[in-house]
Amino acid sequence: MTRFQPLRGIARFYYSAAPSGGRREAGVEKMIKPYYDEDGITIYNADCRDVLRELATERFDAVITDPPFAFAGGISNGLASRADSQFFEAWLEVVFREMQRVSKHEAAWALWCDWRTAAIYDEVLGKSAADYYDQRRVSQVLIHDREMVGMGSPFRNQLDWIALVRGKKTDFGDRIPKNQPNIIRSYWYYGKHEFHPAEKSTKVAGMLIDWLTKPGDTILEPFLGGGAVLVAARAAGRKAVAIELEKGYCDVTIERLQQHSLFATV
Numbered sequence: 401m402t403r404f405q406p407l408r409g410i411a412r413f414y415y416s417a418a419p420s421g422g423r424r425e426a427g428v429e430k431m432i433k434p435y436y437d438e439d440g441i442t443i444y445n446a447d448c449r450d451v452l453r454e455l456a457t458e459r460f461d462a463v464i465t466d467p468p469f470a471f472a473g474g475i476s477n478g479l480a481s482r483a484d485s486q487f488f489e490a491w492l493e494v495v496f497r498e499m500q501r502v503s504k505h506e507a508a509w510a511l512w513c514d515w516r517t518a519a520i521y522d523e524v525l526g527k528s529a530a531d532y533y534d535q536r537r538v539s540q541v542l543i544h545d546r547e548m549v550g551m552g553s554p555f556r557n558q559l560d561w562i563a564l565v566r567g568k569k570t571d572f573g574d575r576i577p578k579n580q581p582n583i584i585r586s587y588w589y590y591g592k593h594e595f596h597p598a599e600k601s602t603k604v605a606g607m608l609i610d611w612l613t614k615p616g617d618t619i620l621e622p623f624l625g626g627g628a629v630l631v632a633a634r635a636a637g638r639k640a641v642a643i644e645l646e647k648g649y650c651d652v653t654i655e656r657l658q659q660h661s662l663f664a665t666v
């Protein structure tokens with residue numbers, strides 16, 4: 401018996417009820433009511449596992465998101481091993497399967513992470529991609545040098561990691577400059593917690609959007625938090641569907657989107 405056996409059992413039941421591959425058509429996205437739906441931006445206040453399975457197959461041009469990786473079995477304390485992340489891996493497999501299904505074949509993903517979760521993402525992709533032709537994998541890691549120290553011991557962390565996930569058909573066109581390094585140096589005062597305890601830079605989110613999508617494309621953001629990706633998406637003229645468990649963070653994001661509409665700045 402593998403360590404994933406119990407969850408695979410549940411997953412098998414779930415997937416037998418909704419077999420993968422072309423199982424959702426556009427137009428059936430009415431089961432869960434959006435919390436916000438304006439000007440091409442939709443927010444659901446729910447568990448992303450419930451919403452994702454209602455979304456149409458091959459709907460999204462990119463996934464840009466920041467999963468709750470710091471809680472992956474306590475791995476953020478710097479002392480836990482991979483064995484402690486079993487629950488996170490099993491949970492992530494369900495999420496990634498649906499993300500694979502709702503992504504267009506050419507869609508790339510950008511997922512914030514740390515050095516452990518980059519490896520976990522890749523391993524879970526190997527499992528969840530089994531049913532999918534695209535065979536997405538973590539192909540590179542981008543490093544955001546925040547130019548300011550954050551938490552961490554004995555060394556203070558100054559880096560955010562972003563896993564770049566792509567598949568057989570992913571094509572970035574000429575959107576990523578030829579000499580673009582995988583280090584983004586951009587000041588980010590980590591810890592100001594203005595909108596969310598794990599708040600990310602809208603500037604960096606905007607770079608990811610420019611590299612992974614074209615104007616008019618639709619982005620999936622299943623772990624919205626305080627809304628950095630949505631604020632950047634609106635500024636860049638992209639459509640987006642976002643999901644967040646906590647109503648308070650949906651409200652924070654809506655307020656930021658409204659501010660953005662008023663002042664048209666990120």
Ligand SMILES: C[S@@+](CC[C@H](N)C(=O)[O-])C[C@H]1O[C@@H](n2cnc3c(N)ncnc32)[C@H](O)[C@@H]1O
Nearest residue numbers: 447448466596598599600623625626628644645
């Ligand atoms: C790392 S934070 C995202 C922070 C965001 N990038 C920002 O700049 O504010 C992850 C978010 O995912 C939400 N979350 C966790 N599990 C979820 C789930 N199953 N479905 C939807 N949202 C979830 C958490 O409430 C949290 O706000």
